[in-house]
Amino acid sequence: MPSAFFVVRATVTDPGKRAAFDQWYETEHVPAAVKAFGVSKAWRFWSLDDPSLHQAMYQFDDEVALDTMLKGDALRQLVADFNRDWPDVKRTRETLVLAQEFAK
Template sequence: MPAAFFVVRATVSDASKRAAFDKWYETEHLPDAIKSFGVTKAWRFWSLSDPSLHQAIYQFDDETSLERMLKGEELKRLVKDFDRDWPGIPRTRETFVLAQEVRA
């Protein structure tokens, strides 16, 4: 089965909050999410074209593992923690399944 991905995009409009947000995500949220989700890999990005956009991608072994996480209590807890620590930061969540991988 192909890998599946959970993508979370946050918009940190206030530039003065970005460094603290970045540190929190790096040291608290991402390690907690990796452990809680049981993912194989995770990445974080800041957009070069829009510095307010932060994106995190979590790789799951397959769609079944992703669906199990989406229905679980850990996601609810992590969302609650995010909302507590970063109220007013809007987020979107999307899911993807790998269609093709090409390596040069």
């Protein structure tokens, strides 16, 4: 079964809050999410086209593992923590399944 991915896009509109958001995400949120989700890989990105756009991606072994996480308490707790610490940051979430992997 192919890997599945959980993607969270956050828009940090206040440039003065981006450094603190980045620090919080790096030291608190990603480590907590990786542990809670039981994933071995996660990535974070800042957009080069829109400096307010942050994206986090978590890789799951398959769709079953992703679906289990989506229905569990871990996501609800992480969302609550995010809302508490960053109430003004809007987010969207997306789920993806790997269609192809190419490496040279």
